[in-house]
Amino acid sequence: MIKSLLYRFFAFPLRSQFYETLKLTIIYILIYMAFNKRVKIKALLEKDYTDQDATIMGWVRTKRSNKNVSFIAINDGSSIKNFQVVADPNLINEEILKKATTGACLKVSGKIVTSQGAGQQNELNASKIEILGEADPEKYPLQPKKHSLEFLREIAHLRVRTNTFGAVFRVRHALAFAVHKYFNDKGFFYIHTPIITASDAEGAGETFKVTTFDLKNPPLTADGKIDYKADFFERETNLTVSGQLEGELAAMGLADIYTFGPTFRAENSNTTRHLAEFWMIEPEMAFYDAEDNQDLAEDFLKYIISYALENCKDDIEFLDKRAQEEESTKKANQRSEMGLLERLQFVVENEFQRLTYTEAIDVLKNSNYNKKKKFQYLIEDWGVDLQSEHERYLVEKHFKKPVILTDYPKEIKAFYMRQNDDGKTVAAMDILFPGIGEIVGGSQREERLDLLTKRMEEMNIPTEEMWWYLDTRRFGSTPHAGFGLGFERLVLFVTGMGNIRDVIAFPRTPGHAEF
């Protein structure tokens, strides 16, 4: 229909002078639009545009000039790779070239030609350069050189313009997308659990309070306490520390669900693997037992890592090289045995090591580290919580691969975990990864109302406030399981970065909420 209209419009000369003029104008506009249509650099690198006109827009990374020619490396974020613009000072105004400094944003139109230089296949011969936004080179803090991650953290609003952070955030996106794809393909439903909750009984640490009160002058009850009944929600509320409990409710009807949302912990943790605001993925599955849960977690991790390896090849190769350079500055005994790419490949191709807490204690007890007292905390008795030095020994020294630890003593785990028949342990699982420690924590849930209620009472969890949670055990209860995966820890592992603050665009940690 449209095709035939266009055909008639352009193919048959019309008598009217007006239509002739209109036709020419439209043809001109179409050519202009085609010529000016922005092409992403990723597309220029993937398809053959040789001898075609193109327009690119992006930020200047470096400019190299001599009397006869300027080379401008442009990056538009679509790829880690820059595209080289060649500017002839006879064609491009000197003032424009002068303003095309590192950090400036440019629109460049011209012809894509085969490069005469060695560093790239094609380049753009500029016929027109437009400065979209200048960047005063005296003040612009990013230079075409290596900056420290600590310095870049202070300019988090600009660091997305660097190779490293561009790569990190493209990989982060791929991983996030893969999470949804994996669960969707498996028939899971994405549930949005609340960010504001009234329950602080989830047993996951300090919370951020949510209130509309004037903090200097909150309404008080007769006995002088803060009167939360007068607050917006008519009760004490805080930011969520986990979507798990609500996730369980949803799984008791939709069977297989997952959550992927922001999570908050107000703990004063100053480490390379904790954030006050982070993103957590929490699948919850009805009819799954502990082993089904482990199988799913392992398969899921392998899938999303493979997805990133396949879809972010350039970025991960860059990060691999970066990590190698970083490693070479470390002392020999602190270097990891595998490079980033190798490590990712290894995780995808090998089975995770599964063992119980009890077996792990045996391994640690008999280890040379324990005998030679190399551990700061020596392993003596069954029942102690494992320190991170022990976890690291198991993963990095003993098994040298991801480890799934199961069946922990009930005393050191949460109230909702299913009690094993031995009366001592619960059906918990932690997945430990080299370098980052615990990446997944999960369990089969206690589905038996009597046992759950008893355990809650033992651990001083208010059963009355949690009536809605216990209702799932009262009505149509069934074995079910789930786990939580810290998204940033995963990104940390896949990108090979060392600090969790460098894998989220605008990190929130104690004392830091800028940007």
Next chain:
RNA sequence: UCCUCCUUAGCUCAGUUGGUUAGAGCACAUGACUGUUAAUCAUGGGGUCCUAGGUUCAAGCCCUAGAGGGGGAGCCA
């Protein structure tokens, strides 16, 4: 929160047992160069040595306190 290390030019870092005018590379400016690859070469500008106090004839360097940052521990994802 605890332990530990660090803070010198816009950035990355030297700076000797305390000694007189604090250096380098990159960045920036100017110039040179017929195609560069974080281009190269030459010249130049650029400093509250984190802050406050103290010791000393003399402090970037030593002492005390504070601030900021890194790493480790705990908590955990």
